[in-house]
Amino acid sequence: MYKSYTMELAGRTLRVDIGRVAAQANGAAFMHYGDTVVLSTATASDKPREGIDFFPLSVEFEEKLYAVGKIPGGFNKREGKASENAVLTSRVIDRPMRPLFPKDYRNDVTLNNMVMSVDPECRPELVAMLGAAIAASISDIPFDGPCAMTQVGMVNGEFIINPSQEQWKNGDLDLTVASTKEKVIMIEAGANEIPEEKMIEAIYMAHEVNQQLIAFIEKIVAETGKAKHEYISCAVPEELFAAIKEIVPPAEMEKAVFTDDKQTREGNIRAITEKLEEAFAENEEWLEALGEAVYQYQKKTVRKMILKDHKRPDGRELTQIRPLAAEVDIIPRVHGSAMFTRGQTQICNVCTLAPLSEQQRIDGLDENEVSKRYMHHYNFPSYSVGETKPSRGPGRREIGHGALAERALIPVLPSEEEFPYAIRTVSETFESNGSTSMASTCASCMSLMAAGVPIKKMVAGISCGLVTGETDDDFVLLTDIQGLEDFFGDMDFKVTGTTEGITAIQMDIKIHGLTRPIVEGAIARCREARMFIMDTCMKPAIEAPRPEVGAYAPKIIQMMIDPQKIGDVVGQRGKTINAIIEQTGVKIDITDDGAVSICGTDKTMMDKAKEMVRIITTEFEEGQVFVGKVVSIKEFGAFLEFAPGKEGMVHISKIAKERINRVEDVLTLGDMVKVVCLGKDKMGRISFSIKDCK
Numbered sequence: 001m002y003k004s005y006t007m008e009l010a011g012r013t014l015r016v017d018i019g020r021v022a023a024q025a026n027g028a029a030f031m032h033y034g035d036t037v038v039l040s041t042a043t044a045s046d047k048p049r050e051g052i053d054f055f056p057l058s059v060e061f062e063e064k065l066y067a068v069g070k071i072p073g074g075f076n077k078r079e080g081k082a083s084e085n086a087v088l089t090s091r092v093i094d095r096p097m098r099p100l101f102p103k104d105y106r107n108d109v110t111l112n113n114m115v116m117s118v119d120p121e122c123r124p125e126l127v128a129m130l131g132a133a134i135a136a137s138i139s140d141i142p143f144d145g146p147c148a149m150t151q152v153g154m155v156n157g158e159f160i161i162n163p164s165q166e167q168w169k170n171g172d173l174d175l176t177v178a179s180t181k182e183k184v185i186m187i188e189a190g191a192n193e194i195p196e197e198k199m200i201e202a203i204y205m206a207h208e209v210n211q212q213l214i215a216f217i218e219k220i221v222a223e224t225g226k227a228k229h230e231y232i233s234c235a236v237p238e239e240l241f242a243a244i245k246e247i248v249p250p251a252e253m254e255k256a257v258f259t260d261d262k263q264t265r266e267g268n269i270r271a272i273t274e275k276l277e278e279a280f281a282e283n284e285e286w287l288e289a290l291g292e293a294v295y296q297y298q299k300k301t302v303r304k305m306i307l308k309d310h311k312r313p314d315g316r317e318l319t320q321i322r323p324l325a326a327e328v329d330i331i332p333r334v335h336g337s338a339m340f341t342r343g344q345t346q347i348c349n350v351c352t353l354a355p356l357s358e359q360q361r362i363d364g365l366d367e368n369e370v371s372k373r374y375m376h377h378y379n380f381p382s383y384s385v386g387e388t389k390p391s392r393g394p395g396r397r398e399i400g401h402g403a404l405a406e407r408a409l410i411p412v413l414p415s416e417e418e419f420p421y422a423i424r425t426v427s428e429t430f431e432s433n434g435s436t437s438m439a440s441t442c443a444s445c446m447s448l449m450a451a452g453v454p455i456k457k458m459v460a461g462i463s464c465g466l467v468t469g470e471t472d473d474d475f476v477l478l479t480d481i482q483g484l485e486d487f488f489g490d491m492d493f494k495v496t497g498t499t500e501g502i503t504a505i506q507m508d509i510k511i512h513g514l515t516r517p518i519v520e521g522a523i524a525r526c527r528e529a530r531m532f533i534m535d536t537c538m539k540p541a542i543e544a545p546r547p548e549v550g551a552y553a554p555k556i557i558q559m560m561i562d563p564q565k566i567g568d569v570v571g572q573r574g575k576t577i578n579a580i581i582e583q584t585g586v587k588i589d590i591t592d593d594g595a596v597s598i599c600g601t602d603k604t605m606m607d608k609a610k611e612m613v614r615i616i617t618t619e620f621e622e623g624q625v626f627v628g629k630v631v632s633i634k635e636f637g638a639f640l641e642f643a644p645g646k647e648g649m650v651h652i653s654k655i656a657k658e659r660i661n662r663v664e665d666v667l668t669l670g671d672m673v674k675v676v677c678l679g680k681d682k683m684g685r686i687s688f689s690i691k692d693c694k
Contacts, residue, residue, distance in 0.1 A: 003224055007216045009033070010162040010209075012122060014216075016134060018224045027139025027226070031131040035119035037067075040131025041112045042139045048106035048232050053292045055105050057098055061089040061128055062114040063365050073363055083364050087399045089113075089125045093132050095508050096178035096186035100136075100144045104235040109141060118365050121164045126151050129178070134217055140226040144512065147185060148213035149178040150206040154194070159202055161209055165366050175199075175505075177206035181214050183513020187493075190407040193457075193501035196523050203519065236293045240286050244293060247279050248272055253301045260314030262344055262433045262483065263386065269298065299488040306467045306485075307476055313484050314343075321462070321480040321529055326442070326541035328450040335553040336451025338541070340443035343482060344433035349443035351451040352424045353553045355599040357589045359422040374413055375424045376406035378440055384429040401437040402427070405461075408441045408496035408504040409448070412455045419454055420556050420597050434482040435463040437506075441496045442538060449542050452549035458538060459503055461496035462529040464522040465489045472515050479525050491518075495526035499534070554587075554599045557606050563594040565617040571645050576616065579644035584609040612643040620648070620686050624677040625693060630670060633663050640675065640688065648686035650675060657691045 002019040015032040022028035025041040049056055063086050065072050065079060072079055082090070093111065101109065113128035129149040137146040153163030154173035168174050173194055178186035184207055191199065256268035273294050280286045286293075305311045310318055322343030331337040336351035360372040378401040382389045394402070405427065413423070425447055427440035438461035445459045465481030468474065468490050478485055486492050490511045496504045502523075507514075549555065561569065569590060570577050577588055586600035586609045596613055600606045615626065628640030628648065637651040650673075655666050667673070675688035 001224075005216070005220050007212075009213070012162075014130075016131075016220060018138065018220060025135070025139075026141050027135040027137070029131045029134040029138070031127045031134075033119070033127045034122035035117055036122040036124050036127050037115075037117040038124055038127040038131050039112075039114045039116060040128060040135045041110075042132070042135040042141055043110050043112075044139075044141045045108040048234060049108055052106060053234075053295075055098065055101055055103070056108045057094065057101065058108070058110045059090045059094040059097075059132070060110065060112045061086045061093070061125070062112065064115055065363070065365070067115050067118045067124070068365050070363070083362075084399055084403065085125075085364055085366075087396050088403050089128065091396060091400050092125070092176060092186070092188050093129050095188075096147055096149070097132065097136065097143075097145075099185070099510050099512065100147060100180075102142050102144075102231070102233075104233045105142060105231055106234045107141075107231060111136065115365060120166065120366075123151065123162070123165055123168060124365060126162055126176075129176075130213065134220060137217055137221050138225040140229045142228045142231060145180070146214050146217040146221060147178055147180050148210040148217065149176060149186075150209040150213070151176050152202045152206050154202070159205060161205070169366070173202060175202050175206065177203055177210065179207045179210035179214070180513050181211070183515060184519060185509060185513045187505050187507040187519075189502070189505040190410070191502050191504065192411045193498055193503060195501045196527055199502050199505070200520055200523060204516065236289050236296055237286075240289060240293050241297070243280075243286070244276060244297060247276060248297070250301060253297055254305060257298055257301055257484070258305070258311070258313050258315070260316075260343075265313070265484070266386075269294065298484075302484060302488045303467050306478070306489075307469055307474070310476065312478065314482065316480075318476065319479045319525065319528070321532060322482070324533060324537040326446060326537045328446055328542045333552050335550055336447045336449075336453070338443050338446035338450055339430075340439050340446065340537075341431075342435075342439055342442075342480065344431055345436055345439050345482075346429075346431040347436060347439040347443040348428045348430055349440065349447040350426050350428070351444075351447040351453070352426075353421045353451060353453070353549060354424070355554065355556065355587050355589055355597060356416065356420055356422050357587065373416065373422050374406065374410060375422075376402050376409070376427070376440075376444060377424070378402035378405060378427045378429070378437070380429045380432065380436065384432040384436075401440065404437050404494065404496075404504060404506050405440040405444055408461055409444055409455070409459055411503045412457050412459055412498065413448075414454045414456070420558060421453075421554075423448070423453060432483070434484075434486055435480070435492075435494065437461070438463050438494055438496065441504075442533060446538060446542050449545040450550075451553065452546040454545045457498040457500065458534050459496055459498055460530045460533045460538060461494060461504075462526050462533065464491070464493040464495070464525045464529075466491035466493070466509075466514075466518060466522070468511060473517075475518060477518070477521050477525055479529050491522070493522040493526070495523060495530070497527070497530055499531065552601070554601055555603065555606065557598040557610055559596045559598070559610060559613065561590075561594045561596055561613065561617045563592065566590055566592075566594060568616050568645070569596070569613055576645035580609050580612050583644070584612075588613075615643040616646050620677050620679075622677055622679045625674065626677065626688070627672060627674050628688070629672055630667050633667060633669065635663070638663050638667050640673065648675075648677075648688045649681070650688045650690055654678070654687075654689035654691055 017030035027042040031038045115124045152175040153160040153171040172192035175189040325341040328338045441461035465478035584605040589597040628642040632639040676693040678687040681687045
């Protein structure tokens, strides 16, 4: 049965059609917000996938370019692999929803969100987030929802609920908050140094709006929702846990996991697992569940020790950061490099500078964003965690980590006018044991400064963890979580920022939400840790950006020309500008307003190219002095080229002070001569004199 539901949301009408389309999906919501249309569906397999120990959830955000009236580029003319924005949106939907599915559920689930129309006033990412939550809630798939998401922007100091594309891009805050009926379950933010208390205000403003949305979704579920289906539980049998504890008492497991060296811990667990495999060799069913059982035993052991005894696996205090180290210029000849180490997490970042023409082109659903000047890429090779597997390019995790570090540094980058370069930083993970994205932020910041990028302030990042008990007020916050505390804990709360405020947040949790004291406490912990990292580690390595770019980085000269003269510089089919580039070896970019950027490494050649552009765009006046090359000799005089595409004539009578019979008696092809401009002759040609030049 087709039903339609509406509510007013941030001054626009949100409409949800149920039963109108995609009837064979487990759940489908046809979403309309303004003129933005997204079809969100939730589907699940009939049976669990065999041989896995995780919940196989797949979230897709499909950008159809017809939604903005575009035909895809390239030969194929079809949408290709997911864009970076699509990947990041999928992750933002996945992170809050995954914990709301049963932990022992092994059926494949796909949440698909297809963007069919885009209204710039109503961002499709938000509509997809809400659609996915509604589709899962009304389906028969086990899901402990509903949940809702709200976005908050800030323009001129004022918060804006669900901002337009333009407000989102040009404002000082882009915050996404997901909530259940009781608690916040996900925070994602980019910010222009927003103070901590202001960020908390925005988070809970979004949380309040989410409560209105949840009430709206509950009404839809009450009228159209399906009964949740039964499923085969893949939980570890309690009798197996009991048998394991008989063989490996809790004290032995504590000794195995509580060490500050990741390899030692893994070796200890491997020995325990082998011991248990030998003990259960005759019980095939228990052997199949043994890996998950040992994991759960480790988790319970670590959580108990942290929560009850405030004892961390590596012996640190709750607020203590692992040993820090930082250095710059570790890679020769690159434009900038830095390495940041925190415990067993180590990142090397390399910065590359290039002309603005090399910025990344973007073909997506936001028509206001067609290029990206700053790019941060993050790589996570298998050797960084002591594993071996072939490289298949960056996955969703790598793209997400790179985007987080990129977002963290954008607020402190100089403008194009201040620093006319495209900038790429690449984080190479040398070693990983927790929070490499925050190490990437620190390494990238130092790499930019080492490259001579005049960033406005230093940025650092850190992650805060959480272990919760049976009640809301029974919890422990952990500063600088390592891998084990991330795996077995309840939260990974990453915050980056300057001394003035926050530049980015990414919060992941594995439980059904956070209370306000946890959110406030985590943000405060991260600020304290950021200050410590900057003061004790980063500033001693490099305190401020270098005054100029390095020897191997391209240099850029900028000049302005009359926009009407751009065609003269470019020439027919690019002949003139290509000749300048060929003669000088520089790169030249010209914008529509007449801004010319000349990029190269040889200053002499750069100055030569600048002079050529100046001559080409100069209105020749009487008395001006130039140096030109003889390119043609006639009976009546010689033609000189002063810049590609610019020629003038010296009449035979103006070549020498004495009378000459033949031009060739004085000039030969290729001669460089100094001349003075006489204005234009009767034929409109520029006329020069050699003999009158002083």
